[in-house]
Structure formats: C-alpha cells, structure tokens
Amino acid sequence: AQTVTQSQPEMSVQEAETVTLSCTYDTSESDYYLFWYKQPPSRQMILVIRQEAYKQQNATENRFSVNFQKAAKSFSLKISDSQLGDAAMYFCAYRSTWGQKLVFGQGTRLTINP
Amino acid sequence: DAGITQSPRHKVTETGTPVTLRCHQTENHRYMYWYRQDPGHGLRLIHYSYGVKDTDKGEVSDGYSVSRSKTEDFLLTLESATSSQTSVYFCAISDSGVLNTEAFFGQGTRLTVV
Numbered sequence: 001a002q003t004v005t006q007s008q009p010e011m012s013v014q015e016a017e018t019v020t021l022s023c024t025y026d027t028s029e030s031d032y033y034l035f036w037y038k039q040p041p042s043r044q045m046i047l048v049i050r051q052e053a054y055k056q057q058n059a060t061e062n063r064f065s066v067n068f069q070k071a072a073k074s075f076s077l078k079i080s081d082s083q084l085g086d087a088a089m090y091f092c093a094y095r096s097t098w099g100q101k102l103v104f105g106q107g108t109r110l111t112i113n114p
Numbered sequence: 115d116a117g118i119t120q121s122p123r124h125k126v127t128e129t130g131t132p133v134t135l136r137c138h139q140t141e142n143h144r145y146m147y148w149y150r151q152d153p154g155h156g157l158r159l160i161h162y163s164y165g166v167k168d169t170d171k172g173e174v175s176d177g178y179s180v181s182r183s184k185t186e187d188f189l190l191t192l193e194s195a196t197s198s199q200t201s202v203y204f205c206a207i208s209d210s211g212v213l214n215t216e217a218f219f220g221q222g223t224r225l226t227v228v
Contacts, residue, residue, distance in 0.1 A: 100145045104157040106155060106156040
C-alpha cells in the first residue's frame with residue numbers, strides 16, 4: 001500500500017523568506033502523480049502544484065516549486081518570497097495511475113511571521 | 115469551482131445512531147472519495163469509488179460503509195456512530211485521464227458524536 005509521510009508537523013518562516021516543506025512516499029509503482037494541497041483556516045482544499053512521475057523536470061507555479069527525487073521517493077515544496085497569505089496547512093498527496101487511489105500525508109502547519 | 119456539495123455541513127448525533135453523509139457532484143467525474151481529517155493524522159482515506167457500484171476500502175474503513183448508485187452521488191454511512199468517529203469529513207472527486215489528475219474537494223462536514 002502506498003504511504004505518504006510529512007515529518008514536519010509545524011514550520012515557520014519570516015515574511016519574504018524561503019521555506020521548504022518535506023514529503024516522502026513509499027510505492028512500488030513506477031507511474032503516479034504527486035500533489036501539494038493548501039488548506040487555509042476556511043478548510044477549503046486548494047491545489048498548489050502537481051508533478052507527474054514520468055516527468056524529470058520539477059514543476060513550478062509562480063513562487064511555488066518542487067524538488068522531485070524519484071529514486072529517493074522524495075517530493076519537497078519550496079515557497080519563495082513567503083507571504084502572509086501562505087499561512088495554512090500543507091498536505092502532500094500521492095495518486096496511483098491505476099485505480100486512482102489518492103493518499104495524503106499528515107500535513108505541515110506553516111506559519112508566516114511578519 | 116468544481117460542482118461538489120456535501121450535506122449536511124454540520125451534524126451532532128448520539129452514540130449508537132446511524133448517520134449518512136451525502137456527497138453530490140455535477141461534474142460527471144468518475145472517481146469519488148471520502149476522507150476524515152483529524153489533528154495529527156492529516157486526511158485519511160475511508161472509501162473511494164471508481165464508478166457506479168464500484169467501491170473499495172481505504173486505510174480507515176472499519177465502521178463505515180459507502181454506496182454509489184448514481185454517478186453524481188456518493189453516500190457515506192456510519193452504521194452505529196461512536197465517539198471515535200467525531201471528525202471532519204471531506205468528499206473529493208476526480209476524473210480519469212492524464213490531463214485530469216487534480217482532485218476537487220467539498221467544503222467538509224463536521225460530525226460530532228456525543
């Protein structure tokens with residue numbers, strides 16, 4: 001069974017600085033998708049960024065980028081120029097290509113200090 | 115925003131009573147998921163569906179059953195609610211295909227079992 005682990009329950013960063021959130025996963029599959037979701041206090045789940053395992057190039061979305069290390073089964077999220085609105089819970093997620101099972105990590109609560 | 119609605123949004127029920135949560139989508143997406151969110155555990159998959167009348171268990175399925183008789187509706191039933199099932203429940207939907215890997219989430223249902 002696939003598992004996702006986020007080892008940092010909480011992180012904090014100064015506004016305008018850079019922070020990296022860690023995620024590792026375990027799978028025997030070779031083809032899959034990885035995601036980072038953001039959950040603000042409103043409880044809404046918002047997709048931040050996605051990565052297809054067959055792509056070697058790391059995904060980027062504006063201030064958000066990932067470091068995808070397939071062999072190490074690692075998928076970290078880097079947030080550059082942190083803003084107050086980035087404060088939220090961040091979840092790493094794994095999705096199988098076959099069966100489409102979607103599994104989440106435990107989450108990392110990110111605090112932005114002004 | 116994806117057309118996904120959870121009902122009810124809040125519910126308080128007594129131990130031992132049956133409870134049914136409903137997830138309704140207007141996107142005609144193939145896959146539907148039920149998660150529970152608890153502090154320190156992230157989102158844990160309860161059950162998911164990959165088509166009408168096709169469902170499978172997630173990691174925390176004990177005490178829960180699901181049904182999907184129509185593409186648009188996915189029901190989660192707690193046959194006999196227990197205090198350990200007090201949680202926030204999220205429904206999610208996703209479609210098949212390489213370009214449609216993102217999952218969309220409902221607003222969540224806060225269930226309290228007293």
